[in-house]
Amino acid sequence: MSNQVTLNKDKDPEISIQANDFSLADEVALLEKENLTDGAVVTFTGRVRNRNNGNVVTTLTLEHYPGMTEKSLAKIILQAKERWDIGRVKVIHRIGELSIGDQIVFVGVTSKHRQDAFAANEFIMDYLKVKAPFWKKEKITNAGQTSENWLAAKTTDTDKADLWS
Amino acid sequence: MIKIVFFAALREQLGCAELSITADTVKTVADIKQLLSDKSELWQQTFGNASLLCAVNHDMVDGSHLVKPGDEVAFFPPVTGG
Numbered sequence: 001m002s003n004q005v006t007l008n009k010d011k012d013p014e015i016s017i018q019a020n021d022f023s024l025a026d027e028v029a030l031l032e033k034e035n036l037t038d039g040a041v042v043t044f045t046g047r048v049r050n051r052n053n054g055n056v057v058t059t060l061t062l063e064h065y066p067g068m069t070e071k072s073l074a075k076i077i078l079q080a081k082e083r084w085d086i087g088r089v090k091v092i093h094r095i096g097e098l099s100i101g102d103q104i105v106f107v108g109v110t111s112k113h114r115q116d117a118f119a120a121n122e123f124i125m126d127y128l129k130v131k132a133p134f135w136k137k138e139k140i141t142n143a144g145q146t147s148e149n150w151l152a153a154k155t156t157d158t159d160k161a162d163l164w165s
Numbered sequence: 166m167i168k169i170v171f172f173a174a175l176r177e178q179l180g181c182a183e184l185s186i187t188a189d190t191v192k193t194v195a196d197i198k199q200l201l202s203d204k205s206e207l208w209q210q211t212f213g214n215a216s217l218l219c220a221v222n223h224d225m226v227d228g229s230h231l232v233k234p235g236d237e238v239a240f241f242p243p244v245t246g247g
Contacts, residue, residue, distance in 0.1 A: 046247055062246065063173050065239060068223035093246060105247050125247060133220070133239075134246025135173035150174040153216075153243030 014089050015073045017064060019096040022106055031088050031108050038087040038110035042117040044125055046105040048098050052151075055140040062095045062104070065133035069093070076127045080109070083123070084116040091124060093134060123164055130161045167232055169197065172241035178211050188234040194219050195228035197238060216243055 016022075024045060031041055048060045077089050092106040107124050111117035136151040170183045191197050198219075202209040220239045221230055232238060 064246070065170075065172055065220075065223075065241065068220055068239065071223045129247040130244065131225075132246050133172065133241060133244050135242065136245045137173070150177075150242070151245040153245050157247075 012070060012074060014077055014091060015070055016090075016092045017066075017069055017095060018092065019094065021094070021103060022092050024103075024106070027090055027092070027106060027108055031090060031110050035088060035110060038112055038117075040111045040114040040117040041108065042110075042114070042121045043106065043108045044121055045103055046125075048100050048102045048104060050100045052138060052140070055138075055142050057100065057138050057140055058146070059097050059099055059139045060102075060104070061097045061137045061139075062093075063135045063137070064093070064095050068133050072132045073128065076124055076131060079127070080120040080124050084111065084120040086111045086116050086120045089120075089124070091128070093128070093132070095134075126157075126161045126164060129157045166234060167191070167197070168237045169201075170237065170239045172239065174242050175211065175217065175240055179208065188232065188236075191232060193228060194221065194226055194230045194232060194238065197232065198228065198240075212240075214242075217241070218243060 024043065028041060028043060048057070050057055073091050077091065080086060080089065087110040090106065090108040094104050098104060105128070107121050109117045109121045109124070111120070137148055138151060139146060139148050166185045167188050168183060168185050171179055171181055176182050186197070186200065191200060198212050202212045218241055219226055221232060221236055
C-alpha cells in the first residue's frame with residue numbers, strides 16, 4: 001500500500017465532482033486568495049459543443065465511478081506536482097445531464113512562472129481524458145430522429161497523453 | 166465475497182450494475198472475466214471486447230492481477246470524460 005495514493009476521508013479540496021455548475025471567477029479568486037508567491041494562473045474550461053461527428057447534439061450525460069474518479073484525479077495531480085514546480089491546483093468535473101454550452105470541466109493551476117502552470121494544466125487535462133473514469137452519453141438528432149449514444153474513446157486522446165511519458 | 170461493478174455502455178449491455186461472487190473459484194481478474202463470460206452468450210460476447218478496462222479497488226489492473234475476498238472489481242469501457 002506504500003506507493004498508493006491515500007485519500008483523506010475529508011473531501012480533497014483540490015478535486016470536486018459535482019452536478020452543479022461552477023464559476024470561473026470564483027475558482028480563479030480561490031487560486032489567487034492569499035497566494036503571494038505565484039505569478040501565473042492558468043485555467044482551462046471545457047464546454048458542451050453543439051455538434052459531434054456531424055450530428056446535432058441536444059444533451060450530454062456524464063457518468064462516473066465514484067471513489068475511483070477522485071483517486072485517479074488525485075494521482076494525476078500528484079504526478080503534475082512531482083513534474084513541475086506548481087502551487088495550487090483545482091480540478092472540477094461535472095456529472096449528470098448537461099446542455100449545449102454548459103461547462104463540463106475546469107482545471108486551474110498556479111505557479112511562480114508561466115511555463116510550469118501552462119504545462120501542468122495541459123498534462124492534467126490530457127491525463128484526465130484517458131485515465132479518469134468518466135463516460136459521456138450524447139443525445140443527438142439526425143434527420144429528425146433522436147438517439148442516444150455512448151461516445152467512443154479517441155485514439156488521438158491516448159496519443160496526446162502518451163506524449164508526456 | 167468479491168463485489169463486481171459495471172459502468173456506462175457495459176452496464177447497459179449487460180443490464181446489470183453490480184453482482185457478487187464467492188472468492189474461492191477465482192484467483193485473477195482473467196478468471197473473473199471467464200466466469201462472467203460463462204453466464205450466457207450475451208455475457209460472452211460482451212466480455213470478448215478486448216478494449217474493456219478493469220480496476221480493482223479503484224486502481225487500473227490487467228488480467229493477471231490477483232484478487233481476494235473483499236475486493237471491488239470494476240469493468241468498464243475506455244473512458245471519455247473531459
